[in-house]
Amino acid sequence: MRNILIHADHAPSMGARTESALAIARRFRSHLSFLISSPYQLFIASDPFGGMYLAREELAKAQLEDAELEKRLGTELEREDVPWDVAVADGDALSAMTLAATLADLAIVSLGQRDRYGSAAPTIAADLALTVSAPVLALPAGSASIDLDAPMMVAWNGSPQAAHALRAGMPLLGGSSRVTLLSVGDDAGRVSAEDALRYMSRHGVHAEWRREPVRPDTAEEALVRVAKEMAAGLIVMGAYGRPRLRETLFGGVTRYMLESSPVPLLLAH
Secondary structure (H helix, E strand, C coil): CCEEEEEECCCCCHHHHHHHHHHHHHHHCCEEEEEEEECHHHHEEECCCCCEEECHHHHHHHHHHHHHHHHHHHHHHCCCCCCEEEEEEECCHHHHHHHHHHHCCEEEEECCCECCCCCECCCCHHHHHHHCCCCEEEECCCCCCCCCCCCEEEECCCCHHHHHHHHHHHHHHCCCCCEEEEEECCCCCCCCHHHHHHHHHHCCCCCEEEEECCCCCCHHHHHHHHHHHCCCCEEEEECCCCCHHHHHHHCCHHHHHHHHCCCCEEEEC
């Protein structure tokens, strides 16, 4: 993980993103690239008669805020012991991050702020995991930075997505104090849990396999429950093992975890 891309913005969760990136960079001698996206198209407005005009004052304010963020990040990072750069890209966050992640080994974003019911607002995490080959580290809003030494969980269902996430997460799993491969219900995927355990062992990660029944919990509820029980610092999981439209309409593990995960997620599709 030598090239790490971080979504930079003005949100309160930016601090956890920065600290997580620094922790990973120190362990893997990584270069950090912070990307500020400036969707200037948001400042193109229309009038009731179909005309278009540029909201110049709002645009100027946004550009000033982006410049201040770039300067503040530079000041903070100058005190750190890792190489870094800060860039400003024109366009929405997803488009800018997708292009920049082409040659990244890891992309770091945050999940949305939680509402009064505890559900997180939608973010670019899921879309980014679907559009880039690099794994996406999604940090819950309000959480601390990632603990690379904490126990970690691999959500396993035998799917190609789960296998891809496992491969992508091996560098982070290697420093964990304890790794648990969690299967919920029957291991009906094309890749067995035994094969996953064997793969990890050959990389020096000796995980335990834990199988949970589907009931009384749903699969997603079991993931959250076990993560809390083991004080997991990270959940590695495949994103959207079934068509995303179906998950959006009927719910699914990925959608639930994006809304309710209490710990950081490493997502890969």
